[in-house]
Structure formats: C-alpha cells, structure tokens
Amino acid sequence: MSSRLLSFVGRTGRRRLMSTAIKLTTVEVNDKTGIATLTMCRPPVNGQNLELLLDIKSSINEIKNNNSRGLIITSASPKVFSAGLDILEMYKPDQQRLRAVWTELQNVWCDLYGISVPTAAAINGHAPAGGCLLATACEYRVMVPNCIIGLNETQLGIIAPKWLVSGYLNILPKRVAERALTQGRLFTTDEALQEGLIDEIANSKEEAVDKCVAFIGTFAKVNPVARALTKQQFRADNLRQFHKEREQDVDDFLSLVNRPEVQKGIGIYLEGLKKKANKQ
Numbered sequence: 001m002s003s004r005l006l007s008f009v010g011r012t013g014r015r016r017l018m019s020t021a022i023k024l025t026t027v028e029v030n031d032k033t034g035i036a037t038l039t040m041c042r043p044p045v046n047g048q049n050l051e052l053l054l055d056i057k058s059s060i061n062e063i064k065n066n067n068s069r070g071l072i073i074t075s076a077s078p079k080v081f082s083a084g085l086d087i088l089e090m091y092k093p094d095q096q097r098l099r100a101v102w103t104e105l106q107n108v109w110c111d112l113y114g115i116s117v118p119t120a121a122a123i124n125g126h127a128p129a130g131g132c133l134l135a136t137a138c139e140y141r142v143m144v145p146n147c148i149i150g151l152n153e154t155q156l157g158i159i160a161p162k163w164l165v166s167g168y169l170n171i172l173p174k175r176v177a178e179r180a181l182t183q184g185r186l187f188t189t190d191e192a193l194q195e196g197l198i199d200e201i202a203n204s205k206e207e208a209v210d211k212c213v214a215f216i217g218t219f220a221k222v223n224p225v226a227r228a229l230t231k232q233q234f235r236a237d238n239l240r241q242f243h244k245e246r247e248q249d250v251d252d253f254l255s256l257v258n259r260p261e262v263q264k265g266i267g268i269y270l271e272g273l274k275k276k277a278n279k280q
C-alpha cells in the first residue's frame with residue numbers, strides 16, 4: 001500500500017494535505033468461477049517500484065488464503081502489462097530502499113511461481129524484463145497483438161540472475177532461451193507465439209482474460225491436491241536453488257547497480273525513455 005498526499009482547500013480556505021492509502025493492485029474474485037483476477041494499477045506502465053511489489057505480494061497472499069480456484073494476473077493500463085522494474089528505483093538509489101526493492105521482486109517471483117492454484121497471465125500490453133518475469137512465473141500466457149515480451153537485460157549491459165531466467169527455461173527450449181537471453185531479444189506477440197513463450201493470442205484484454213479462465217477451467221475435474229503436488233514437483237528445484245542464493249543475489253544486485261558505469265548507463269537509458277515519450 002502506498003500513501004499519497006492529497007491537497008484540498010478546507011472550510012477555513014486553507015490548503016490542507018491529507019495522507020491517503022492507495023492500493024496499487026486490486027483482487028476480484030468471480031463468484032461463478034471462483035477465479036481471482038489480480039490487476040496491477042500503477043500508471044502509466046506498472047513500473048515495479050517498492051510499493052507496487054509489496055501490493056502484488058499482499059494480493060498473491062490474499063488469493064492464497066481466500067480459497068480461490070485460480071489466479072489471473074493482468075494490468076489496468078491500456079498499453080502496458082508491466083515495464084519491469086521501475087528504473088527510477090535504481091538511479092541514484094537510497095541503499096536500504098534498493099535492497100528492499102530487489103528483495104520484494106524476489107518475494108513476488110517466488111510467491112507467484114510457487115503458488116499451488118493454477119495461474120495465468122492476461123498480457124494486455126508490453127511485458128519487457130520484470131513484466132516478462134511475472135508472465136513466465138505463471139502456468140499459461142495469453143497476449144494481445146503488436147506488443148513485446150522478453151528478457152532484454154543484456155541489451156541494457158546487465159545479466160539477468162538465474163532465478164529470473166528459470167521461468168524462461170520452464171517454457172522455452174534451452175537453445176532458444178540461450179539465444180534470446182544473450183541477444184536480449186524482445187519478442188513480438190507473433191514471435192512469442194511461434195517460439196512458445198506465450199500460449200495464445202487474444203484480440204482484447206477481455207478475450208485474454210476469458211482464455212485464461214478457460215485454461216484454469218481445464219483443471220476443474222482434476223484433484224487439486226494432486227495437481228498442486230505435481231506443480232510443486234516441477235518447480236521445487238528452481239525454488240530450492242533460489243532460496244540458497246537469494247541473499248547473495250541481493251548483494252550482487254546492489255553492487256552491480258552501484259557501479260559508477262552502471263549508474264551512468266541507467267541515467268542515459270532513462271533520458272532515452274523520456275525523450276521517446278516526449279516525441280510521441
């Protein structure tokens with residue numbers, strides 16, 4: 001939950017500031033299907049800052065505890081599923097906050113990857129880097145046309161840690177994953193379908209959600225405990241490895257981001273994003 005200062009003029013005519021709690025995710029459970037939809041709502045691009053990550057984590061936990069039959073993750077933004085980590089969190093960072101951001105990204109990944117109910121991503125817009133991470137942590141992906149998805153870290157001069165890559169490796173043949181990662185390739189929707197990075201294309205967010213519901217429905221007659229244990233069997237090795245390395249991974253991330261040449265690169269990258277946005 002993030003707090004925002006709202007400004008309003010009170011009865012005395014004085015401007016007052018009021019702090020309100022704003023949730024950056026919503027969870028809606030469909031009464032008929034029992035499926036929960038987790039929607040990210042941090043305009044304009046669902047940049048994963050500390051508050052959004054904390055809210056995603058708490059929404060996943062809410063879904064874990066409310067007996068939902070499945071989880072669909074999507075975005076309230078019309079063009080972007082998630083632009084990945086909020087780059088502002090990495091630029092001239094406060095060290096404690098940066099540590100918390102990476103720890104929460106890890107938490108979100110392992111909670112989503114490890115949840116026992118069926119999961120699906122309705123990818124209603126672009127999903128680079130951390131956006132792709134969320135989608136690949138799920139069991140099924142449906143994406144709208146003319147968007148991009150992938151792990152582009154090498155394009156930014158950085159490497160994606162093993163746990164971030166493991167979702168990719170669950171889905172793509174090793175050969176395709178290695179080439180895509182070394183190239184920092186962002187797949188178009190059509191390419192993603194062709195390579196198997198997504199499972200289906202839908203013409204709208206609504207259709208994407210419907211297709212995710214249909215996927216989750218395929219488990220209706222499967223014993224949920226047997227299903228959950230089978231999923232766990234497939235994912236346990238990656239999770240075990242992740243838990244062994246997670247503390248070292250935070251230290252590595254901090255020392256990478258704090259390197260002067262990386263800070264310089266992030267500054268240039270941010271500038272480029274802003275220039276592109278201003279041209280549009």
Ligand SMILES: CC/C=C\C/C=C\CCC/C=C/CC(=O)SCCNC(=O)CCNC(=O)[C@H](O)C(C)(C)COP(=O)(O)OP(=O)(O)OC[C@H]1O[C@@H](n2cnc3c(N)ncnc32)[C@H](O)[C@@H]1OP(=O)(O)O
Pocket residue numbers: 044045047079080082083084085086087088090126127128129130131152153156158159160161253256257262265266269273274275276277278280
């Ligand atoms: C650069 C990182 C370098 C080093 C870090 C070191 C170690 C990290 C270890 C590995 C971890 C990686 C995880 C990550 O997720 S890194 C984040 C990578 N994300 C991206 O590269 C995506 C960048 N964004 C885009 O490509 C496009 O915005 C996108 C295709 C998603 C959407 O395009 P669209 O045309 O719809 O929107 P824009 O006009 O581009 O953007 C609108 C405004 O949003 C701002 N923006 C976009 N992305 C981000 C972001 N990730 N963080 C913060 N802000 C972002 C953009 O600047 C525009 O802002 P304004 O100018 O309107 O203020």
